[in-house]
Amino acid sequence: MESNPASWPDDLYEQIKSHGEFLSARLGKLTRGKQLTLVGVDLTGVKLVGMNLQRAVFRGCRFYCADLRNSDFSQAVLTGCDLSGADLTNARFVWSNLRGADLSRAILKGTRFENADMRPMTEPPVLPHGKGGVVSLSDTTLHNTNLSQAKLLGASFVGAILDGAILDNADLEGADFSYSTLSNVQFKNTKLHDANFHLADFPVEMMKDLQTGGAKLPQVVPPEVLEQVVNDHQLWIDTDGQRGRRAIMSGWYLSRAHLAQANLNGADLRKVNLSNANLHGARLICSDLREANLMYTNLTDADLRGALTEGSRGLPVVLPGNKN
Template sequence: MNFDGEDLSGTSLTDRLAPDETHVFRGCDLTEADLWGASLAGARFESCVLEQADFRKADLDGAAFTGGGGMRVRFSDADLIDAVFTDVDLSSAQFGGALMTDASFTGCRLIGASLTGSRGTGFRVTRSNLTMANLGGCSLRGEEIEGVRFDEADLSGCDFTDATFTDCRLREAKLLKTVFTRADLRGADLGEIDDARLRAFGGAIVNRAQADAILAARGITVL
């Protein structure tokens, strides 16, 4: 079923979506739309307004969101396995309890989003802004993380084992019990590193300039 340019704001769509169809939404207004528990596997959302849309417990396995977006979209407890988000504004979105295995975010705005409590074996994020986002407890083991801003994000308990950071920022990120074992941070802006942050980065790989800056902050000069 296709929805083209429709105003679906505030509408309950659950009963209109057959589970055996692939649904396409193009340029629709889904502001505060009720999609709780909806069957949306493989659905396509193209340049839709998603302000406060409710996708809680929805089946979004393999769904694709391209462009558009809005504040405070709710994906809590949804199935987002293999879901793809490209150039979507998901600021302050809620992902708690969502199954995120192999979901991907590219060019997305996730400022203040909450991904803590999401489930699965990990997701991918590239060229996205996660400033002040909460990723507490998330796993990004072995991921290639490129062009991501984690400034002031809560990364407490995150697992970045074997991850590689390229053109990323970690300024003032919260790093309580964050795991960086063998993580390659040579392409990351680590910001100011006090003793607590230095301990948090234990086991990580840094470059010579980063190491020199860490030592210089402690009054040690390397010749």
């Protein structure tokens, strides 16, 4: 997206220079420069690469698709800011105030948020660009991102990819990890009370750490139980419901399950986690897949005619006339 410098303050870079003098003066206990303070300003597409913006104040500002790589926002105030789509590679937000900020779809590679305040913002957002409510990291990739000791109460990680993220000693009470993918994530001494992992894709070995932290977890089903349920469902179909039992697997954790060629016509699969599962050639006619996690699911040659899929994630685009 092209930037729109006309919407920035004419003297933006002069203000940043003055802020640098302000920071230097603080170190020497002198009075020089002026602290950078912007309220409700649209900084869409701005390039602030490698800048020292420690202790700067941005309230309700818009940094949509901004280039903030390698910049230092330590102890800065960014309450209610829109940072969606911004490149925050190797940026620092240590001890910063990001309450109510929107970081959805941002690029977080090596980004540091240690001790950041990322709790919901309770006061009204600054118009016209300010955000409010919970901090959003939805659909964001967090690669080697450090969130240790950050306050993330109620934060949204919906659809996020957490690869090598550090969440040690963070407060994630009530956070939502629905449809997220987690690998090599550190949760040492993390507060996870009521954090929702029902539709998250994570290695089974991570389950213990999540349980210890008090997270809400999906129902993990042993392979032999799954096999019996599928067999009972097949019998239920073959006998028109006279024998066997309809498969009701709502809310089950079936990530990476092997269900190739399975007959699940009419099965209840609401909010089931089938991420990375193998459903090659499976029959899912008139099944209920509402709000299911189908991220990276193998649905090659699967028959989804008449299936309910509202709210599901990861389902391939269906063209008229195609059965899958």
